[in-house]
Amino acid sequence: MIPHPAWLEIDTDQFQKNLLAIRELIGNRQICLPVKANAYGHGLCEMSLIAEKIGIEYLGVSCLKEAHHLRNSGIKIPIIIFGAIHEDQIDQLIDLDCQPTLASKFKAHLFPQKLSSKIKVHLEIDTGMRRTGVRAENGLDFLSYVESLGRFKIESIYTHFATSDTPDHPFAFEQIKAFYPLTMEAKKRGIKSHMANSGGTLYYPDSYFDMVRPGLLAYEYTPNGASHPKIKPCLSLKAKISYFKAVPKETGISYNHLYRTDRESRIVTVPLGYADGYRRSLSQAQVLIRGKKYPIAGNICMDQFMVDIGQDSAYVGDEVTLIGKQNEAEITLVELAKKGHSIPHEMLASLSTRLTRRYGALNFK
Ligand SMILES: *Cc1c(COP(=O)(O)O)cnc(C)c1O
Numbered sequence: 001m002i003p004h005p006a007w008l009e010i011d012t013d014q015f016q017k018n019l020l021a022i023r024e025l026i027g028n029r030q031i032c033l034p035v036k037a038n039a040y041g042h043g044l045c046e047m048s049l050i051a052e053k054i055g056i057e058y059l060g061v062s063c064l065k066e067a068h069h070l071r072n073s074g075i076k077i078p079i080i081i082f083g084a085i086h087e088d089q090i091d092q093l094i095d096l097d098c099q100p101t102l103a104s105k106f107k108a109h110l111f112p113q114k115l116s117s118k119i120k121v122h123l124e125i126d127t128g129m130r131r132t133g134v135r136a137e138n139g140l141d142f143l144s145y146v147e148s149l150g151r152f153k154i155e156s157i158y159t160h161f162a163t164s165d166t167p168d169h170p171f172a173f174e175q176i177k178a179f180y181p182l183t184m185e186a187k188k189r190g191i192k193s194h195m196a197n198s199g200g201t202l203y204y205p206d207s208y209f210d211m212v213r214p215g216l217l218a219y220e221y222t223p224n225g226a227s228h229p230k231i232k233p234c235l236s237l238k239a240k241i242s243y244f245k246a247v248p249k250e251t252g253i254s255y256n257h258l259y260r261t262d263r264e265s266r267i268v269t270v271p272l273g274y275a276d277g278y279r280r281s282l283s284q285a286q287v288l289i290r291g292k293k294y295p296i297a298g299n300i301c302m303d304q305f306m307v308d309i310g311q312d313s314a315y316v317g318d319e320v321t322l323i324g325k326q327n328e329a330e331i332t333l334v335e336l337a338k339k340g341h342s343i344p345h346e347m348l349a350s351l352s353t354r355l356t357r358r359y360g361a362l363n364f365k
Pocket of ligand 1: 034036082160196197198199213214215216217223345
């Protein structure tokens with residue numbers, strides 16, 4: 001691996017603990033681990049290999065490209081593709097033994113009729129997300145129709161919550177109610193049902209059915225950032241200071257000089273920027289150096305940004321923590337996302353592949 005001064009530390013022990021905690025919560029049901037978007041920035045193949053090893057039943061990706069990476073790295077367990085499949089992807093989808101989502105009768109027709117074995121598919125039902133899927137009231141008709149085509153083995157029907165990040169949200173209960181009758185029909189035919197994302201897994205036990213699909217909860221957090229006794233973050237973002245200088249009072253720092261020192265100050269440069277997913281909107285955020293929080297000085301650049309350490313000392317090569325703990329001090333992904341007018345999902349999905357990913361058991365408390 002090429003040494004690089006900006007990296008993610010991924011605590012693989014904590015990841016397994018999170019998955020075990022989810023197992024405990026859901027009892028005798030299956031888990032589909034969403035690993036789309038590079039496993040929420042944690043590393044698609046690395047996280048998937050761990051999941052496979054500890055017996056997770058399915059992986060969920062958004063597209064064929066991600067599934068291709070997984071099969072290329074030797075992953076054997078079933079892969080569900082959540083996103084739409086296009087006609088020019090079907091041959092490879094079958095070659096890679098992936099299980100697509102059918103979200104309309106039209107899509108079902110794109111698949112060839114005469115295959116040596118039936119294609120395993122998952123039918124998407126829209127109970128209120130209003131993104132993709134057949135409306136719940138037409139669900140049974142859709143199910144019977146796909147069955148009648150004879151070329152598919154329907155593995156499951158599923159739907160997606162729009163408001164499950166909030167406990168006791170009336171619309172979440174409405175969605176469960178809309179989905180429930182279909183799940184009974186599915187059960188009669190030996191077809192699984194699933195619904196719960198992280199919010200569903202945590203706050204809506206009535207949505208467990210046969211399987212859950214928790215993403216954020218498996219890697220990091222409860223969906224609203226509330227603490228949980230067993231589920232903890234497994235990712236830290238760190239870098240090494242690349243430059244140090246002392247500047248006089250009233251010095252403008254970075255593009256457009258939006259930041260000006262209010263005293264004689266020491267400025268250090270950190271070698272990562274918005275190209276790495278450390279968004280420009282984080283220019284008001286703080287970082288940890290030597291166990292203390294310091295403000296970012298001025299606009300974040302594409303590959304670098306500056307930090308004002310006042311009269312304190314810090315030198316080239318010192319470790320900077322952007323997400324995670326240093327001694328007793330901590331910057332959480334949730335608080336950082338708020339500062340950047342973002343959400344943890346988006347922040348994680350933006351972490352670039354340029355950042356080195358280091359895996360191992362770390363000392364999270
Ligand atoms: C991304 C995704 C999930 C996981 O969502 P989280 O909020 O991260 O738990 C579950 N199901 C589907 C279909 C998804 O696309």
